[in-house]
Amino acid sequence: MAPAEPILQVRDLVKHFPLTQGILFKRQIGAIKAVDGVSFDLHRGETLGVVGESGCGKSTLAKVMMALERPTSGSVMVNGKDITKAKGAELKRMRRNIQMVMQDPYTSLNPRMTVGDIIGEPFEIHSEVVPKGDRRKRVQELLDVVGLNPDHINRYPHQFSGGQRQRIGIARGLALQPEIIICDEPVSALDVSIQAQVMNLLDRLQKEFNLAYIFIAHDLSVVRHISDRVAVMYLGKIVELGGDNQIYERPSHPYTQALLSAVPVPNPEGREARQRIILQGDPPSPANPPSGCRFRTRCWKAQDICAKEEPLLQIRPGTDHPSACHFAEALDVVHSQS
Amino acid sequence: MVEVLSEPAGRGSYSGALLEVEDLHVEFHTRQGVAKAVNGVTYSVNPGETLAVLGESGSGKSVTAQTIMGILDMPPGRIAGGQIRFRGVDILKLPEDQRRRIRGEGIAMVFQDALSALNPVFPVGWQIAEMFRIHRGSSRSDAKKKAVELMDRVRIPGARDRVNDFPHQFSGGMRQRIMIAMAIALDPEILIADEPTTALDVTVQAQIMGLLAELQRDSNMGLILITHDLGVVADVADKIAVMYGGRIVETAPVHDLYANPAHPYSKGLLESIPRVDLKGQELYAIKGMPPNLLDMPSGCAFHPRCPYRREDCATAVPPLYPISGSRGSACHYWREVVDGSR
Ligand SMILES: Nc1ncnc2c1ncn2[C@@H]1O[C@H](COP(=O)(O)OP(=O)(O)OP(=O)(O)O)[C@@H](O)[C@H]1O
Ligand SMILES: Nc1ncnc2c1ncn2[C@@H]1O[C@H](COP(=O)(O)OP(=O)(O)OP(=O)(O)O)[C@@H](O)[C@H]1O
Ligand code: SF4
Ligand SMILES: [Mg+2]
Ligand SMILES: [Mg+2]
Numbered sequence: 106m107a108p109a110e111p112i113l114q115v116r117d118l119v120k121h122f123p124l125t126q127g128i129l130f131k132r133q134i135g136a137i138k139a140v141d142g143v144s145f146d147l148h149r150g151e152t153l154g155v156v157g158e159s160g161c162g163k164s165t166l167a168k169v170m171m172a173l174e175r176p177t178s179g180s181v182m183v184n185g186k187d188i189t190k191a192k193g194a195e196l197k198r199m200r201r202n203i204q205m206v207m208q209d210p211y212t213s214l215n216p217r218m219t220v221g222d223i224i225g226e227p228f229e230i231h232s233e234v235v236p237k238g239d240r241r242k243r244v245q246e247l248l249d250v251v252g253l254n255p256d257h258i259n260r261y262p263h264q265f266s267g268g269q270r271q272r273i274g275i276a277r278g279l280a281l282q283p284e285i286i287i288c289d290e291p292v293s294a295l296d297v298s299i300q301a302q303v304m305n306l307l308d309r310l311q312k313e314f315n316l317a318y319i320f321i322a323h324d325l326s327v328v329r330h331i332s333d334r335v336a337v338m339y340l341g342k343i344v345e346l347g348g349d350n351q352i353y354e355r356p357s358h359p360y361t362q363a364l365l366s367a368v369p370v371p372n373p374e375g376r377e378a379r380q381r382i383i384l385q386g387d388p389p390s391p392a393n394p395p396s397g398c399r400f401r402t403r404c405w406k407a408q409d410i411c412a413k414e415e416p417l418l419q420i421r422p423g424t425d426h427p428s429a430c431h432f433a434e435a436l437d438v439v440h441s442q443s
Numbered sequence: 444m445v446e447v448l449s450e451p452a453g454r455g456s457y458s459g460a461l462l463e464v465e466d467l468h469v470e471f472h473t474r475q476g477v478a479k480a481v482n483g484v485t486y487s488v489n490p491g492e493t494l495a496v497l498g499e500s501g502s503g504k505s506v507t508a509q510t511i512m513g514i515l516d517m518p519p520g521r522i523a524g525g526q527i528r529f530r531g532v533d534i535l536k537l538p539e540d541q542r543r544r545i546r547g548e549g550i551a552m553v554f555q556d557a558l559s560a561l562n563p564v565f566p567v568g569w570q571i572a573e574m575f576r577i578h579r580g581s582s583r584s585d586a587k588k589k590a591v592e593l594m595d596r597v598r599i600p601g602a603r604d605r606v607n608d609f610p611h612q613f614s615g616g617m618r619q620r621i622m623i624a625m626a627i628a629l630d631p632e633i634l635i636a637d638e639p640t641t642a643l644d645v646t647v648q649a650q651i652m653g654l655l656a657e658l659q660r661d662s663n664m665g666l667i668l669i670t671h672d673l674g675v676v677a678d679v680a681d682k683i684a685v686m687y688g689g690r691i692v693e694t695a696p697v698h699d700l701y702a703n704p705a706h707p708y709s710k711g712l713l714e715s716i717p718r719v720d721l722k723g724q725e726l727y728a729i730k731g732m733p734p735n736l737l738d739m740p741s742g743c744a745f746h747p748r749c750p751y752r753r754e755d756c757a758t759a760v761p762p763l764y765p766i767s768g769s770r771g772s773a774c775h776y777w778r779e780v781v782d783g784s785r
Contacts, residue, residue: 300715301715327717329717372701383646
């Protein structure tokens with residue numbers, strides 16, 4: 106497959122939230138460096154998984170890409186145009202192409218709107234997409250696409266189960282026929298038995314409509330199942346980026362290795378012999394990240410250079426994909442365990 | 444009797460299982476009707492043992508635990524039948540003051556949501572110290588010293604300096620460790636941990652599970668671990684109870700359940716885990732939706748979603764059929780499930 110032109114190009118993206126003090130006269134006393142220099146490409150029909158500890162900036166990254174937050178600096182090119190600089194009608198047009206499915210199916214839908222109104226709302230905002238008279242039919246088609254009963258168009262969210270509500274969120278995300286869908290923890294709140302249904306749906310829709318997904322999740326086996334490539338984030342930065350086999354079979358950043366080795370394996374055989382890299386301590390505050398490599402305070406490989414020099418995300422000797430560690434080396438943490 | 448229940452010296456004087464839940468029934472009387480949340484749950488735990496309770500959301504895992512702890516919302520909750528025996532004594536029949544002694548010293552619990560279980564307006568050290576003042580009558584300074592020790596034990600860095608900090612000043616993982624500190628303060632014989640790591644990411648989860656295992660080794664504590672994470676269960680459980688629709692549908696030693704599940708629901712759960720060798724293929728998914736407790740399916744509650752069902756599944760409630768040893772399955776056709784024919 107010849108790599109086509111990326112549909113999404115994120116370059117040096119930075120999002121800092123000001124930390125202020127004082128009630129009347131707010132003074133900025135610092136900044137939470139939620140996203141701090143992130144770059145990657147996304148191709149048509151591809152899924153990029155994003156994993157990392159809670160608070161490492163995954164949702165902030167998603168919001169900046171959706172132009173729901175303005176970045177501090179950097180760019181997000183959607184089909185060659187920078188969405189972070191777009192305004193008015195142009196922003197509106199660009200947004201049609203990039204949609205989001207939210208984490209929590211229980212709170213992300215307005216309880217006072219019918220399912221038909223929720224899924225049809227994007228048509229109100231982008232009234233040029235579907236003429237008014239055809240909207241109801243279009244919403245029913247969407248319900249059908251995500252495996253819900255089209256006759257339930259007048260029901261309210263509370264009349265659906267969690268998995269069904271997540272389908273409603275997905276139908277809404279599909280309404281404007283976007284090329285990119287950002288899924289922020291789309292299955293985390295769901296029952297194990299329902300999770301697989303929603304994953305299969307996302308998979309099917311991707312093939313049907315050639316969608317590109319950014320798939321944010323904390324369940325690493327779920328991310329592996331759906332992703333072509335995976336970005337591992339730590340404290341606002343991507344520390345490793347590669348194909349799913351490169352990340353899962355040959356992780357080269359110590360954080361990725363620790364993360365993968367900590368994933369409990371759903372098989373009790375040989376559990377006594379399993380080796381884990383247990384990280385000590387808690388992640389540092391994004392308001393005051395460590396100098397040099399941000400992971401060095403919890404890293405068992407750290408040397409003097411790690412405090413002085415920031416390791417760039419690049420391919421290093423002996424590795425086949427970019428890693429932001431001075432001492433990156435491929436290590437098979439998953440198989441060496443049992 | 445009171446002596447045996449509350450005095451550490453009494454430990455080991457009872458020869459049956461340490462905690463036994465038998466045929467427990469709990470229902471909620473709501474405006475929409477009676478929700479039968481727990482419909483005949485039976486399980487037991489011994490010292491040093493880890494029982495994992497797995498199951499669908501809403502299947503009654505937490506309500507069972509709340510009933511054991513004596514903290515069920517009553518009303519709307521009502522215990523409609525069954526026994527909960529601690530050292531052979533049915534604690535459901537004990538007067539409240541005796542139950543209170545068991546709570547904390549005999550059986551303690553770590554709750555599903557650490558932030559809401561801690562009181563936001565009191566320093567965490569003070570909240571831990573309260574346990575010693577109330578239950579042990581310790582002096583203020585003694586209790587505080589013990590609180591620092593406990594915070595150290597659950598690895599809160601700089602415990603001495605942080606004992607006066609408030610809950611919101613700690614990360615999610617640290618708050619969960621503080622909850623564990625409170626639960627183990629009085630050295631309980633049984634700890635119920637209700638989804639202790641669900642809100643945490645895997646690196647912090649590994650820390651917490653390691654901590655629980657260590658506490659268990661040190662004091663031979665029995666652990667009831669409620670979770671829906673099949674990975675965590677495979678890691679730490681000795682035996683498993685799988686719940687569906689307020690009932691135990693399968694019980695088994697951990698290795699047996701993973702190697703050869705005997706109930707279609709457990710089997711479906713295991714098969715729906717994404718596996719590396721099946722990447723790119725459709726995941727196995729259990730069809731349909733979880734049951735509505737106000738309107739439970741007749742017969743086997745799982746029958747509308749079950750690939751093994753036959754006609755009688757919709758009419759006859761399957762008992763927990765004994766399979767071998769401590770294994771049991773509440774499926775009329777468990778033999779076919781075990782054989783793997785569908
Ligand atoms: N509007 C905001 N103002 C100030 N700080 C914020 C804001 N939004 C997010 N943050 C901070 O930015 C950091 C990154 O948050 P973000 O929600 O992106 O994390 P995440 O990776 O999505 O975490 P999780 O896995 O828990 O969802 C956190 O420290 C968070 O507290
Ligand atoms: N106070 C209450 N009033 C009414 N119904 C309740 C109450 N507490 C629990 N229930 C109901 O009892 C059923 C069992 O709930 P329970 O909390 O035990 O589920 P669970 O197995 O712990 O699920 P989860 O995995 O989501 O925590 C649910 O349907 C719930 O709605
Ligand atoms: S009893 Fe029938 S419906 Fe229930 S699990 Fe067994 S085969 Fe399925
Ligand atoms: Mg998030
Ligand atoms: Mg629960």
